Amino acid sequence: MSITYNGTGGVAADLPDVLPPVKKRGRVLTFIRRNPTLSAGGILLGLIVFMAIAAPILGTVDPTAIAPARRTRVPSALYWFGTDMLGRDVYSRTLYGARVSLIVGFAVAFLSSIIGMLIGVCAGYIRLVDTIIMRVMDGLMSIPSILLAIALMALTRGSVQNVVIAITVAEIPRVTRLVRGVVLSLREQPYVEAAVASGTRTPAVIFKHILPNTLAPIMVQATFICASAMITEAILSFIGAGTPPIIPSWGNIMAEGRALWQVKGYIVFFPAVFLSLTVLAVNLLGDGLRDMLDPRLAKRL
Amino acid sequence: MALLEVNALKKHYPIHGGLFGAQTATVYAVDGVSFTVSAGETLSVVGESGCGKSTVGRAILRLTDPTDGEVFLDGQRIDQLSPGKMRQVRRRIQVVFQDPFSSLNPRQRVRDVLAEPIRNFGLAKGSELDDRVAALMDKVRLPRDAMKRFPHEFSGGQRQRIGIARALAPGSDLIICDEAVSALDVSVKAQIINLLSDLQDELGLALLFISHDLAIVEHLTHRVAVMYLGKIVELADRRSLFSNPRHPYTRALLSAVPVPDPLAKRDRIILKGDVPSPIDPPKGCRFHTRCPYVFDRCRVDEPLLLEKSPGQKAACHLDELPELHAVPI
Numbered sequence: 001m002s003i004t005y006n007g008t009g010g011v012a013a014d015l016p017d018v019l020p021p022v023k024k025r026g027r028v029l030t031f032i033r034r035n036p037t038l039s040a041g042g043i044l045l046g047l048i049v050f051m052a053i054a055a056p057i058l059g060t061v062d063p064t065a066i067a068p069a070r071r072t073r074v075p076s077a078l079y080w081f082g083t084d085m086l087g088r089d090v091y092s093r094t095l096y097g098a099r100v101s102l103i104v105g106f107a108v109a110f111l112s113s114i115i116g117m118l119i120g121v122c123a124g125y126i127r128l129v130d131t132i133i134m135r136v137m138d139g140l141m142s143i144p145s146i147l148l149a150i151a152l153m154a155l156t157r158g159s160v161q162n163v164v165i166a167i168t169v170a171e172i173p174r175v176t177r178l179v180r181g182v183v184l185s186l187r188e189q190p191y192v193e194a195a196v197a198s199g200t201r202t203p204a205v206i207f208k209h210i211l212p213n214t215l216a217p218i219m220v221q222a223t224f225i226c227a228s229a230m231i232t233e234a235i236l237s238f239i240g241a242g243t244p245p246i247i248p249s250w251g252n253i254m255a256e257g258r259a260l261w262q263v264k265g266y267i268v269f270f271p272a273v274f275l276s277l278t279v280l281a282v283n284l285l286g287d288g289l290r291d292m293l294d295p296r297l298a299k300r301l
Numbered sequence: 302m303a304l305l306e307v308n309a310l311k312k313h314y315p316i317h318g319g320l321f322g323a324q325t326a327t328v329y330a331v332d333g334v335s336f337t338v339s340a341g342e343t344l345s346v347v348g349e350s351g352c353g354k355s356t357v358g359r360a361i362l363r364l365t366d367p368t369d370g371e372v373f374l375d376g377q378r379i380d381q382l383s384p385g386k387m388r389q390v391r392r393r394i395q396v397v398f399q400d401p402f403s404s405l406n407p408r409q410r411v412r413d414v415l416a417e418p419i420r421n422f423g424l425a426k427g428s429e430l431d432d433r434v435a436a437l438m439d440k441v442r443l444p445r446d447a448m449k450r451f452p453h454e455f456s457g458g459q460r461q462r463i464g465i466a467r468a469l470a471p472g473s474d475l476i477i478c479d480e481a482v483s484a485l486d487v488s489v490k491a492q493i494i495n496l497l498s499d500l501q502d503e504l505g506l507a508l509l510f511i512s513h514d515l516a517i518v519e520h521l522t523h524r525v526a527v528m529y530l531g532k533i534v535e536l537a538d539r540r541s542l543f544s545n546p547r548h549p550y551t552r553a554l555l556s557a558v559p560v561p562d563p564l565a566k567r568d569r570i571i572l573k574g575d576v577p578s579p580i581d582p583p584k585g586c587r588f589h590t591r592c593p594y595v596f597d598r599c600r601v602d603e604p605l606l607l608e609k610s611p612g613q614k615a616a617c618h619l620d621e622l623p624e625l626h627a628v629p630i
Contacts, residue, residue: 059497190404197362198418198467199391208417 034276038288044281048274052098060092063248072264072270081270084256093248094270100249101230101278104164108229111168116175117218121206123176124183133179137173145170150233153241163242167229178221182214216293223286234275250275302376303337304507305361305394305475310334310380312353312360315564316580329579330356332531335606343501343508345518347554348528353575354511357528358477361509362396363387374475388590392422395468401460405452407444411438411463413446418470437466441496452615458489465477465496475507482517483559487590494521515558519543528549530587531579537613547615549622586618594619 032039051058067087075082080092123133140148145167152166186192192209200208236242237251238258245252250271257267312331315324338344346354360367363380372380379390395418398404405414415434419425425433425443438445441462452460461481468476478497482490498521500506514519518525525542527535535548546552553570572591574612577583583590589599598618606616 117329190398191406193364194396194398194404194464195406195417196468197364197391197394197396198471199388199421200417201388201421204421208407208409213406 034212035288035292037284039129040290041281041284041286041288042054044277045285047279048098048281049102051095052102054223055092055095058095060095061089063088063096064246065089072267074264075266076189082264082266084253084267085260085264086256088248090253090270093253094250096248097157097250097253097271098274098278100160100243100247101233101275101290102289104167104229104233105158105226105278105282107164108167108171109226111164112171112175112225113218113222116172117179117211117214120176120179121151121183121210121214123208125187125202130180133134133176136177140170141173141177145228146232146235146252149236150239150241158242158244160243160247163233163236166236170232171225171229174225175221178217179214182217183210185215188211220286220290220293221288223282225290227282227286230275230279232284303373304340304342304375305338305509306371306373307337307357307361308335308371308373310357310360310372311368312356312365313368326580329531329582331360331367332582334528334531334533335370336526336536338507338509338591340474340507341501341505342524343498343510343522345510345522345525346528347512347515347518347525349513349554349576350578352528353531353579354513354528355479357481358509358511358565362391362394362477363529364396369548388473389420392418392471393474394477395471395475396477396479397461397464397475399470399483401457401464401484402452404464405460407452409452409616410448411450411452414452414463415466415470417446419465422471424471429470433470434521437470440469440500441466456489458484458492461485461489461493462496465493465500469500469504473506477509477511479511480513481510483512490517497521501564509572515554527554530576530582532616534588534617535615537605537615541610541613545613547586547613547622548611548617549594550588551615586616594623 061257065088067083069087070079070083071085071087073079073083073087079089079091081094084090084093119133119137123130143151148170149163149166152169153162156162156166187210192205195205195209233242233249234251234254237249238255238257243249244253247254253271254268257264257271310331311329311333313626314328314330316326316328317323318325334353334357334443336344348354355376356365359365360380361372362529363382370380371378374390374393376527377390379387405565408416414430415437416430417426419430419433434448435445438484443459443462447455447459452463455463464481465476467555481497482493485493494517497508501508508521510518519539522539524536526533527548529550535542535546535551537547543555544553546555550572553572556568556570570593577587577590583600584603585601586592586595586599586604589595596618598606602618604616604618606614609615609620
């Protein structure tokens with residue numbers, strides 16, 4: 001009798017997979033998984049921005065071309081969103097209207113953040129100026145911003161530029177209040193006092209130590225301002241106090257479709273949906289940005 | 302001549318209230334404090350929370366303007382200098398704060414933190430600046446390649462070392478340590494204390510060490526000032542203060558210092574009540590509301606800080622404190 005050795009007796013069987021295999025994800029996927037709100041907002045806004053920029057090549061016609069023969073056509077393969085009472089293609093008008101909304105939104109967010117930041121830093125840093133500036137800002141804030149914008153538009157001619165200025169003036173107090181609050185708390189920080197104690201001049205203290213640390217809340221606030229500026233622009237145009245009727249903005253399209261909204265609801269519907277989606281995208285972006293930059297900000301904004 | 306001389310320093314904070322913001326009360330945070338610090342010496346200022354010890358440091362640094370009194374640095378009066386002139390003096394007086402987390406700008410690399418004071422006084426630039434920053438890292442025993450990192454990449458003890466390096470950066474003569482080790486773990490505390498005393502020996506630094514922890518103070522100080530409600534109640538060299546305190550408050554503080562032997566028999570002095578409000582400090586001796594040896598004179602007559610024995614001053618009407626076993630607890 002011989003002992004046979006089958007060659008496997010001394011070797012342990014393969015271990016069962018106790019741990020699930022590590023899934024390898026790309027950086028982009030990981031980022032999306034960790035910041036779902038930010039990603040959703042960013043992608044949606046990206047699509048809308050692309051749509052606005054690429055409007056001429058997305059099968060649009062001249063958005064201002066009037067064709068009385070084919071007015072108030074319902075949506076069809078030829079006229080995707082139908083035509084309005086002057087026969088203009090609503091699809092083309094809506095896509096071009098995105099340009100006005102985005103320009104107004106971004107311009108107002110940018111301008112009011114910059115101006116509000118400068119005023120806010122002055123107010124937060126110079127005690128004497130603080131009282132005066134903040135009382136003026138309180139005064140401005142006590143007027144509903146839409147009324148303030150209407151009043152300012154009443155003084156000037158309707159144009160995109162004037163709409164931007166009018167909404168910016170109405171939004172500046174919010175940024176100023178925010179920045180002033182942040183500056184007031186930052187200037188008490190030991191690292192700011194250490195900088196003062198180590199001989200840093202006041203302008204350098206402001207630009208090196210205070211301003212960089214106000215950027216995160218300002219960026220988040222800017223996205224909310226952007227969203228509210230788009231809505232304000234649409235309101236102003238809707239009531240005829242905004243962009244001139246010749247410019248296809250969402251507010252204008254809706255204002256013109258208002259008379260027919262019970263019979264031809266799509267004229268109002270399509271620009272309204274796009275406005276809502278854009279505002280949603282910007283707000284999602286802002287929420288995501290806030291969560292990513294500083295979770296504690298959630299309580300303050 | 303002393304490096305730093307503080308004379309009757311006062312810092313009062315007005316409290317505004319009422320409809321038109323009229324001043325309704327005053328907080329007597331620091332109310333007439335005098336001491337000197339010589340070059341290469343450590344003076345500790347101790348006392349419980351709210352006694353005004355940090356305010357003394359901040360008033361010397363002009364992070365807050367003193368209400369009254371005089372501060373001299375090397376004989377030059379610095380408490381009334383214009384901000385521009387004060388900036389020049391700041392090269393010689395630096396500060397280390399308590400919280401190692403909030404005392405460094407989260408958006409500055411260590412290299413920039415350390416280079417800032419050197420640049421501010423135009424002491425070096427270019428490669429010379431790099432050399433100085435590297436030398437500072439060596440002095441506080443941090444690796445040189447840590448210069449490229451941001452503060453959040455360091456532990457509390459390491460951050461405090463960066464804070465100390467920043468205070469050393471402009472070649473200062475006096476460093477005010479405002480509770481500089483209070484936020485650290487015991488083992489890290491010891492490291493930082495050793496570092497500070499090594500640096501003192503090496504560079505001849507004077508330290509104004511503000512702390513509430515007498516056990517730490519005993520390790521590194523030359524002299525101690527005990528503060529209570531905005532005043533110095535006892536000012537003495539270390540040995541006299543720890544072996545023979547002349548003020549009842551000092552004695553109570555000393556009896557509260559933890560002893561590492563759990564079986565040691567100790568006479569604990571438990572003070573009754575809370576510290577009175579600095580808005581309305583007691584008349585007479587400020588400690589009389591809690592003093593176990595109080596007598597009539599204490600309630601009306603404020604004791605002066607007088608020399609009780611060579612190198613030991615105390616603000617108490619008693620020449621000798623009664624024997625400790627006689628203390629009612």
